[in-house]
Amino acid sequence: MQSEGPRVLLVEPFYGGSHKQLIDLLQQNISGCSVFTLPAKKWHWRARTAALHFSQTLPICPSHRVLFSSSVLNLCELVALRPDLAHLKKVLYFHENQLVYPVRKDQERDFQYGYNQVLSCLVSDVVVFNSIFNMDSFLSSISSFMKKIPDHRPKDLDQLIRPKPRVEYKVVSRPEEKLDEAPIGSGEFPSSGNHQEDLHESRTDQRPVSREDPGDQMKPLHIVWPHRWEHDKNPEQFFSTLMKLKEKEVNFNLSVLGETFSEVPGIFSEARLRLDPHILNWGFLSRGAYLQVLLQADVVVSTARHEFFGVAMLEAVHCGCYPLCPKALVYPEIFPAEYLYSTPEQLFKQLQRLCRRPDIVRRHVVKVDTSSYSWTSLKAHYEALLSAGCP
Incomplete structure (x- = not known):
């Protein structure tokens, strides 16, 4: 007999763009999901502190079986703060990866963000990437990334993680589908700055040409x-x-x-x-x-x-x-x-x-x-x- 209550915890520290689209899609189409999110603002702080927030807000529920989160979350911290979540099947989804995410100068790259993602992979059960390119670029960069540590470097982390990854492409919405009003773009969180509340104007004095005519x-x-x-x-x-x-x-x-x-x-x-x-x-x-x-x-x-x-x-x-x-x-x-x-x-x-x-x-x-x-x-x-x- 199945346990009553939600089976899946969908946890999204950066609930916007394609992160939001994926969470909404899963909630709408897969039964037994319970969603916990933070607004898509100040992603640097979401990556640093979301685990502490969710450790205090996620309910203790015996029916939970799966924890699904994007890699913005430091899953390692969350599981340490909430030992009751350790037995769940932990699925980590990479919309992007911080080991190769571009910065204007390499000196500006904050080691902590990529380090958190590596730790999260180590405690997860399944690591999901949205493309082969994303997966390969992450796995192939772990060793060189860890060389930034001045001494006592961990070894063979990529070998510990390699059995876990799989690729699941993002779902691309069809134009006839009715979706929420949402920011348009690639969907990954921004590399700098906060989202502007003011929206730019659209030119409406001319109309695009229909290819069907x-x-x-x-x-x-x-x-x-x-x-x-x-x-x-x-x-x-x-x-x-x-x-x-x-x-x-x-x-x-x-x-x-x-x-x-x-x-x-x-x-x-x-x-x-x-x-x-x-x-x-x-x-x-x-x-x-x-x-x-x-x-x-x-x-x-x-x-x-x-x-x-x-x-x-x-x-x-x-x-x-x-x-x-x-x-x-x-x-x-x-x-x-x-x-x-x-x-x-x-x-x-x-x-x-x-x-x-x-x-x-x-x-x-x-x-x-x-x-x-x-x-x-x-x-x-x-x-x-x-x-x-x-x-």
Whole structure:
């Protein structure tokens, strides 16, 4: 006879972006879940202190069988503070990893965040990564990361952790699904700053062109950039490419979406002025308006220096956009070679070609099976992950 009460504790110290989307998805679709969260603010402090908070707020419940949390939580501290949780099946989910998360200078990297993630892996039963790239980059960096310790370094930590990892891709929402209003972007927590409460305005004086209208086949190519406004997304390269297109008198329309934080790279204000005649949408949009732009855009571009999965790119592809991504990071794992570029010059030439022949994009069917990232395809994987059976 099954125990009464919730079986699964879903614990999320940074309840925003793709972290929130995953927790909400699991709660809505898997029975027996009980959710405990903290707002998606000040992630540095969430990583440092969330375990102490949850040690005081998680209920003692004999029916609990599984503890699921993102790697923002120091799971090692939580289990030490709450010994009653030690017997649960502990599942740690990596949206990102702090061993290779980009910082402006390596001297700025706080050792503690990556160290906490290594400790959490050691006490977890299952370690889940959202891509092979995320998993491999973490496991291969443990040894070199630990060399930062001046002496008495621990040994073979990667070998202790390697039996535990598995890859479970993120669920990518379909545009027809009704989702909560949420920040748009890659979903990982920001590398700096606090979320701005003020949302940027959207340009509504022009409307994007629908690809479904055969009479509009030769309207300007509509390029969309749907990422967080931070340096790790490399907006400098993106805007430099578009300014070069403008100098060559190549016509295009532009939507720059995404959420902002307290430190917005200066290139955005410069680009807003220089590219103004081309801009259709600029800044944060509601979920529905965001998906409408994706449905009406032609090409989605990433210039990221870091990407562990790339929800925004896959959402855009699902909406019919032609992707252009760096031949690096997670992208070769998901996108065929024809959508990858190796250098800024290759990106420029690709966009120049497509701007001059937008009909090529509008006839093209992108060779990415987005259905493999749907809840229908991944449901059984997550159900098994949250079952109380053996890892």
